Amino acid sequence: MGLGVVGGGVASALLQDPSTVTARVGIPVNLRRVLVRDRSRPRDIELPPGMLTANAEDILDDPDIDILIEVMGGSDPAAAYFRRALSSGKHVVSANKEVMAKEGADLMALARANHVSLLFEASVGGGIPIVGCLMNELAANDVYSIRTIINGTTNFILTRMAHQRTAFADALSEAQGLGYAEADPTNDVEGIDAAYKLTVLATLAYGCRFSPDDVFRQGISALEPQDFRYAEEFGYAIKSLAIADQNGEQVQLRVYPALVPFDNMLANVNGVYNAVEVHGSLCGQVLFHGMGAGRGPTTSAVLGDLVETARLVRDSAVPGGPRELSQHLGVRPIDALRTRYYIRLIVADQAGVLAQIARALGDEDISIASVLQKDADAETQSAEIVIMTHPALESSVQQALLTIGRLDPVRRVGNMLRIEE
């Protein structure tokens, strides 16, 4: 059986020696071609001459390639390659969250129509087998919610900020130094990567088409060390969560840093680890915890998919295929969120400020659960006020914060974070 690989990074080291896969499948699985952009670039793995190619046709048109493995990234030209491969009867294994988030629904339909398999375990959660579980083992559940820590870079940064009280910029540099964050960290830090992954998970969990544009996103760069300190005083960690939950005929998709109570397992997921919590109608709460990225976990996922696919080829079997995306659910706007809020304000250190703030909140039907007055600074004559609200409507909180921001003694709104119980 023949393999073609698109992309010379993540998985090709192991694919170069496919004995693991051959052992699991029982018949020889051979790597035929590896597509890269630049054949002359020095590489840390040596491939037989002639195996590297910069010409996609060498893979897409090779009838001896049964399975295309894509570890290239980006939606273009990956999607076009997938379409050609699937249409000509090649199975596809992908690690590409972006293409699956943007075009996954169409690609899955195309795979089904052509009786070939399209698997993409490595696109979300690295070594955590959440994609396959949503497709198969957990498929009988109505999924109430999926709550995840799905970006290792942000979780590393937030863990640093929480444990060492580092500033965001310093934690980011450290992550970059360790190779956990890229030179341009936007995709991770602004939640774009997490939004791609959440889109993939929600599409599978709800059997419905979603797009990354359906995801509300808030990044982590506005967090300051004192947010972690205050959250701790109230008994919470701050974690960047990616959440999908269903409410009637609507699903809400959101990525943001949130306060999570310390006794919740998600609060204790640290460093580059990822976690996924699925709350299903039958299974109850199931939590998965593991390494969300890196060469090993990604290879684990890619090769797991490859073994499964290669067994199909071995047995000339047709994949049973995932669920059809036949559900029609709406996307619930963030304004409709109802939760508790953490609000940090920088105010002039003078009497009566809190009364004005409380009034602005009360006018929007937001009631205060507790307040901390903190860190009066003699020099600037300012202080910090930290408010935890009772459950309130997001749109009301946004409205109240506009009003509060315009109050005379309020210097600025330091941060507003949502609380996930």
Next chain:
Amino acid sequence: MGLGVVGGGVASALLQDPSTVTARVGIPVNLRRVLVRDRSRPRDIELPPGMLTANAEDILDDPDIDILIEVMGGSDPAAAYFRRALSSGKHVVSANKEVMAKEGADLMALARANHVSLLFEASVGGGIPIVGCLMNELAANDVYSIRTIINGTTNFILTRMAHQRTAFADALSEAQGLGYAEADPTNDVEGIDAAYKLTVLATLAYGCRFSPDDVFRQGISALEPQDFRYAEEFGYAIKSLAIADQNGEQVQLRVYPALVPFDNMLANVNGVYNAVEVHGSLCGQVLFHGMGAGRGPTTSAVLGDLVETARLVRDSAVPGGPRELSQHLGVRPIDALRTRYYIRLIVADQAGVLAQIARALGDEDISIASVLQKDADAETQSAEIVIMTHPALESSVQQALLTIGRLDPVRRVGNMLRIEE
């Protein structure tokens, strides 16, 4: 597509209304027959007349039944039913750990030979999708170890004993009152249930035949409340673990109550929850946490398998099948275990006892990491000595305990527990 169910318990409530499954599969899935022992017994679900039968032939010989779902329990007559079903081209979904532990290897081979599917997600871990993950998503890993809390009844009892300092007998009665433990609790309390489940997991993880007789077992009934107190003082919880790990060409399989450091996730799995930690060559450590039993989680697993199987039937597809059990690994005896030990002794409250004990340990090359002398009892003039050893060989510890038990001032060996770091 037609279903036959063997056993009127766990999953039949949902099977009675198979709309969930139909929705996931896209074509009608109909329940045709349910086999029970006693048709006249009153049941909490109502089935159309004629659907209940006490005659297995009504299912096994019905050509319109494509999938047999077995939720009956026990290896006899389940194994015989499986053989007949698989041989005549019926797919099988099972929740039965005992039959899969005792005859799973042969049954999987039979399924493969007949190009039909045999899935058994519900046999281990309830709503935790560990069976499918070992077969597929994690299949590319060499599995270094699987460490699990896999019996909810024992975990409930141990959690009670730890948090309320209840005696074993009281915690057991409580579990029985809540329906978590059966009238005869032997299977749970003595680790027999866990040994079945561990056998199933190890067979899949190592691609090798194992039998429940290969599992070393120690139950939890000898634990006393003070064991939990002392373990806590040293920073450990006590959990009943089922562990498989590889060492060269051998796998060791063991079920016993062990000390687990509080900062290990397994130490924080409480009540009826289960957890499975897989340490693989590529994925690193992946942890699964969820409800290991009960109607909902079991139904989640059975229906997940059913959806997967029904998709095969829908597409007239042949299952790719799991890995062949072609590995030949030995079973490592418990005597060869090397770990740290917790030893609690009841001794006469007199000088020089510790020196004698230390000498007996030293003679077997066991060195002491720390000692607590506890609870001198004026009336009986006895005291408790708690010893934590450095890593030592199980056979040496067993030998030393024989010697120590014969020492004059030693009244009895209270407990010996292994430490899992």
